[in-house]
Amino acid sequence: MFAHGEAIYNSSSDNLWQLMKEHQRLTTFLDDLQHNCINQHNQLDCSHCDRGALASCRGQLPSYFHDLIDLCSIHFYREEVLIAQELQGLAAHQNLRKHHQAHAGILKKIGGIIGECALINEKKQTDEAYRFLYKSLTQLFAEHDAEFDEELARCIHEKHGRVNSAQTL
Numbered sequence: 626m627f628a629h630g631e632a633i634y635n636s637s638s639d640n641l642w643q644l645m646k647e648h649q650r651l652t653t654f655l656d657d658l659q660h661n662c663i664n665q666h667n668q669l670d671c672s673h674c675d676r677g678a679l680a681s682c683r684g685q686l687p688s689y690f691h692d693l694i695d696l697c698s699i700h701f702y703r704e705e706v707l708i709a710q711e712l713q714g715l716a717a718h719q720n721l722r723k724h725h726q727a728h729a730g731i732l733k734k735i736g737g738i739i740g741e742c743a744l745i746n747e748k749k750q751t752d753e754a755y756r757f758l759y760k761s762l763t764q765l766f767a768e769h770d771a772e773f774d775e776e777l778a779r780c781i782h783e784k785h786g787r788v789n790s791a792q793t794l
Contacts (some may be wrong), residue, residue: 644707647700648774654696655763658689662755670752683751689758690739697735701728712780720780723758724773734765 662682705728708721743756752761 631674641707642779643712644704644774647703650696651700651766654692655759655766657757658755658762661685661689664754670686670750682755683746686742686746686754686758690742693735693739693762694732696731697728701732704728704774720777724777727769727773729771731765735762738762738765 705721705725708717708724711717712720738758740755741761742758745751745757
């Protein structure tokens with residue numbers, strides 16, 4: 626999902642490694658979300674689930690909402706700290722301001738996505754709520770990554786340079 630993994634892997638910056646861990650948490654969240662509903666990939670609806678699976682799936686959806694907000698808020702804060710620590714001068718200030726505005730916009734969009742999912746779930750279409758949530762978040766994160774994070778990773782990578790093969794995992 627995050628295209629700048631190679632730049633992170635080949636960098637000596639501890640801050641960049643931290644960013645990679647944060648992105649891995651977001652990827653794990655999306656993977657968990659994608660696999661929670663057994664009908665995510667087969668396009669079946671909730672009528673094909675037994676009552677226990679249905680209750681579990683419906684009950685877990687609000688937990689995903691809360692986890693998503695917490696995960697994004699923490700990640701965005703840490704990413705902005707990383708920008709402030711790693712980049713210098715006017716370009717850093719402009720990057721931080723734009724990144725902060727983008728993060729605020731994402732959190733606002735996430736609020737709308739969660740609201741839409743809750744409405745879909747109320748209609749007893751939990752399978753559709755999971756599909757909508759996964760698709761919307763994947764698209765939202767990919768857009769942000771392409772517009773902001775790839776450039777950030779490149780700048781930090783250029784600042785620190787490549788590590789030698791003995792330093793890589």
